[in-house]
Amino acid sequence: MKFSRMLIPTTKETPNDAVLASHKLLLRAGFIQFTGGSGLYNFLPLGKITLEKVRKVVKEELDKAGCNEVHLPMVTSLKLWEETGRADKFGKELLRFRDRHENDFTLSPTNEEAMVNLVRQTVKSYKQLPLNVYQINWKFRDEVRPRFGLMRGREFLMKDAYSFHASVEDMEREFALMEATYKKIFTRLGLEFKVVEADSGAIGGAGSKEFMVLADSGEDDIMVCDACDFAANIEVLDENTKNCTCGAELRVTKGIEAGHIFQLGTTYSAPMKAEFLNENQKLEPFVMGTYGIGVSRLLAGIIEQNHDEKGCVWTKESAPFNVDIIVAKAKNEAQMEVGLNLYEALQAKGVDVLLDDRADKKTGFGVKVKDFELIGMNYAIVVGNDIEEGNVELITRADLSKESVAIDEVVNVIMEKLGS
Ligand SMILES: Nc1ncnc2c1ncn2[C@@H]1O[C@H](COP(=O)(O)OP(=O)(O)OP(=O)(O)O)[C@@H](O)[C@H]1O
Numbered sequence: 001m002k003f004s005r006m007l008i009p010t011t012k013e014t015p016n017d018a019v020l021a022s023h024k025l026l027l028r029a030g031f032i033q034f035t036g037g038s039g040l041y042n043f044l045p046l047g048k049i050t051l052e053k054v055r056k057v058v059k060e061e062l063d064k065a066g067c068n069e070v071h072l073p074m075v076t077s078l079k080l081w082e083e084t085g086r087a088d089k090f091g092k093e094l095l096r097f098r099d100r101h102e103n104d105f106t107l108s109p110t111n112e113e114a115m116v117n118l119v120r121q122t123v124k125s126y127k128q129l130p131l132n133v134y135q136i137n138w139k140f141r142d143e144v145r146p147r148f149g150l151m152r153g154r155e156f157l158m159k160d161a162y163s164f165h166a167s168v169e170d171m172e173r174e175f176a177l178m179e180a181t182y183k184k185i186f187t188r189l190g191l192e193f194k195v196v197e198a199d200s201g202a203i204g205g206a207g208s209k210e211f212m213v214l215a216d217s218g219e220d221d222i223m224v225c226d227a228c229d230f231a232a233n234i235e236v237l238d239e240n241t242k243n244c245t246c247g248a249e250l251r252v253t254k255g256i257e258a259g260h261i262f263q264l265g266t267t268y269s270a271p272m273k274a275e276f277l278n279e280n281q282k283l284e285p286f287v288m289g290t291y292g293i294g295v296s297r298l299l300a301g302i303i304e305q306n307h308d309e310k311g312c313v314w315t316k317e318s319a320p321f322n323v324d325i326i327v328a329k330a331k332n333e334a335q336m337e338v339g340l341n342l343y344e345a346l347q348a349k350g351v352d353v354l355l356d357d358r359a360d361k362k363t364g365f366g367v368k369v370k371d372f373e374l375i376g377m378n379y380a381i382v383v384g385n386d387i388e389e390g391n392v393e394l395i396t397r398a399d400l401s402k403e404s405v406a407i408d409e410v411v412n413v414i415m416e417k418l419g420s
Pocket residue numbers: 110141143150151152153154156158201257258259260292293294295296297
């Protein structure tokens with residue numbers, strides 16, 4: 001993509017209601033835009049590209065684990081919610097409305113009922129089990145206090161998966177597989193995280209674990225053990241718990257809940273009469289698990305963990321572009337030619353690259369470098385006067401280190417750094 005053709009409204013101004021770094025920076029760098037409605041954001045081109053990158057990582061790992069992607073309507077009939085009694089229990093977070101025929105509907109805040117309804121119509125026998133179905137779709141929750149930008153919006157992108165089993169043992173096997181799959185997803189995204197024992201909140205069920213992205217700005221207090229893998233949400237521990245079962249002292253830290261996995265059992269399938277024929281030709285309710293990831297919240301989480309005073313520092317798999325080619329003087333034909341050649345060479349290697357070809361008077365070299373730092377792409381190649389000596393400058397966003405590299409070498413150097 002060429003910067004001159006893209007809608008990237010970067011700004012120096014810090015929005016005054018934004019407290020979190022991710023909220024400020026995603027607005028300032030032109031990833032998202034406030035719509036004027038609380039907790040509702042437009043995703044601008046950079047935000048949309050980044051969201052799709054994160055979505056792709058989530059999808060690839062789930063598909064590898066044998067999950068089936070589907071798509072459910074964002075609008076669900078309130079009747080489904082009445083089958084489980086959640087129409088009343090969910091309270092005001094569940095936005096309701098009525099159509100012209102006086103039927104009641106909701107904007108989905110989560111989709112247990114709708115997915116059980118999908119499966120009960122199609123799966124009749126234990127021979128069709130186990131089954132894991134998911135979607136990556138917009139959710140709406142009328143949160144009491146939407147805040148912190150993408151961290152706690154009202155409309156947000158969630159991956160929600162639901163698994164169906166003939167036995168508790170098989171559901172536990174899937175729960176462990178999902179835990180392992182989530183670890184792969186969070187690791188690929190370059191996140192520092194902890195898996196914590198959690199309480200099961202409103203959704204109910206036996207076992208539940210949360211995936212916490214570690215960040216000082218996190219809303220959750222968690223206890224972690226540095227000697228072993230143990231971590232737990234502070235809510236589930238006795239207030240006097242100071243030591244881990246391994247003996248070491250526990251440390252309190254903060255986390256952002258980015259994923260949540262639950263063992264559900266038959267909480268939804270029993271009241272909804274979602275049943276299959278077991279080996280003895282007897283009807284039984286499905287044993288279920290449910291697994292969520294806050295895909296749009298992850299964008300905020302990645303930035304909470306990876307930023308500096310100059311801007312965002314995206315990780316390799318989340319960056320909107322891995323390389324930004326800065327043509328220092330876009331009116332200089334020789335520079336533009338080198339820039340374009342490198343742009344095409346990197347594209348041919350499958351690298352996501354942005355060419356900063358802006359040639360207007362207001363957009364000097366300094367502005368281009370500032371935008372690179374604010375947007376936070378992994379590397380910049382500066383094409384400037386050094387091309388006369390056959391060189392360009394390579395900037396690494398993470399530590400802002402600079403090196404001079406031969407034009408002929410720079411594509412290889414980038415490929416090596418990106419590890420592909
Ligand atoms: N308002 C929101 N904005 C953005 N992401 C959200 C929001 N609410 C939940 N999520 C994401 O969706 C995932 C699955 O939803 P779940 O119902 O488990 O969340 P939750 O327990 O209500 O989260 P929280 O405690 O933060 O309100 C969460 O782990 C989180 O990453």
